[in-house]
Amino acid sequence: MNIAPVLSEIGVLSVCLAVSRYPGAYYAVSSYLPAIMPDEVLARIKAFTDNIVKENKSVIFFISPEIALLESLARANWEGEAVIAVPMDLDEESRARVYANIPDGIRTRFVHEGSYPASFRPDNGVIICPGIVPNGGRHYIIPACCRMMSLYRVFQGERILLSCFLAPCPVPQNGWTYAEFDFFNRIMEA
């Protein structure tokens, strides 16, 4: 089953959450996702939320629409602003779905791939991107994020890679591409 379009529409963590509920279906998506432990995803999302809240930043710049993380931030009453960069290769219908699929309780703003909102600065904001941290070597992110990170790597603030899977893990055959070494200056583990 090709889940690449879903990864860029609802984010890696939301996909993992859905897959973790159907362990029997894991084989069908195994070429796109590393192994997922059913309880691990929720714990990871919770840990990421706590870490992000602790960052004490007023703007979080999401390189992909991580709906599960946004839901969790809304539940945690985080009062900052989430900025979501929309990939330019997303078709019109998918884009409309992304705009309409934002949870209640969180201030959200969408921007074009490659642009920044004026309120986003290195002192008050941080860039977040989901990815895979394999055993040594380069990190892996989805192609849309890779393209965007090559634009956003000039950001002087923190550019954080969320380690979405239990590291170290094997890299799936499809749907991921390696990230350049200067894309991120920090890895956030759960």
Add this chain to the structure above:
Amino acid sequence: MTVDHIKRIRVDIPLKKEKPKTPKTRSASVSFLLNAAIFTASAVLAISAGIPMRRVMGSYQYNVLVILIVMELYTNLIVDTGIMQFIATRLALKSKGNMGRIMVFFGALMFIVSAFLNNITAVMVILPVIFVLLKAVEPSRAYTRVFFAVILSVSNTGGASSPIGDFPAIIIMTSGITTFVDYLIRAMPVFILTTAALITFWRLRIKKSSDAVTQELAVNLLHARHKHNKVDKGTLRPLCIILCLMFLAWSFAPQDIMPPEMVAVLGYAFAVLVCSLKGKAVRLHIDFKAVLTIAAFLLLASVIASTGILERLAAVLQTHITDPKMLLLAVMAITSVAAGLFSAGPAASAMMPVAANLCGSALASQTHWVAIAYAASICAGSSLFLWSATAGFILSSKIEEAKLEHGWGIGSYLKYGLVNFTIQLAIAAGVIIAVV
């Protein structure tokens, strides 16, 4: 402040204004060419028969066009509340990715939506969710073909089930041979039965998939993509109330005092007022290709009616067939074949004077059932070939665009069309034999 109160979403990238989704295929050009040819042929026919165009336009059914346009605009208002996507996503979730259930649920949804909207709009409203769902569950080629054949036929039966569902039904309602309520109470059960038969027949022929868990995951991922979509209930409620009032007015207001098109226009005016008060943008986009096609067919029908040919045809039929039941069945057979060969629009326009003539003579006591028989035969004919159905080519081009099934067209639809035609005509004939 509660969590719910602080939701504020800012979109710095406005969605592009929705453009009319005319398929960029040869079928669009063919359709416009056909319209031009019908307009020209109608004018030439009228002039060569010595019929003044002013007289032709005097009997032109503008009211059909008005109802069609207004109901499509009304549909835009309802679709913009997000209710259709919400219902479709819920149905997908309920189906758990089971192919048989997907066919039953979306077939039923298509029937209900087509009963209120014209077929093209109904197909356009439901297709986006169907495409996302089918891409997610990755059905077999055979299933995709059967599924869309059922959707196309059900859009026809749904359209015929209510007096405002599609062009032939609107023609019947405005012709005066039956009333809104009389048509509705007879047509709805007949077409529900036909739809159930069609869906059941094809469902029994679907092979069960062995990978139920993966299909359930696919549906769950689809749900995740629409999880936070909201239905604008504040706008939807008054729109539904206005629609109910329009139904009441169509059912009980005398047509000579309050004609159906006036009810539609008034209802739409109130609906626009409600949307404006709620601060909603009113989308004024309609598919003018369909309107133009129907306008052309109406002109042709008006010219043909002015020549008196169809009255003569009706007289010939009545002379040769004396039994009213057999006469009606003969008219049904002719009408359904005409609808299959020349599509629903021209057949509905052309055969209406024949049906009206029968109602005034041999079948004067059964006018309401003549209307149902006429609608059912148009509906059956519409399912025969891909070109016969109002939404046929649009559906084909959309499937091609979505890359779901390559070459779903006239050839691949044929065998399903023949079966659907037979089922629909058999049920209609059975009902007519039983009640007339």
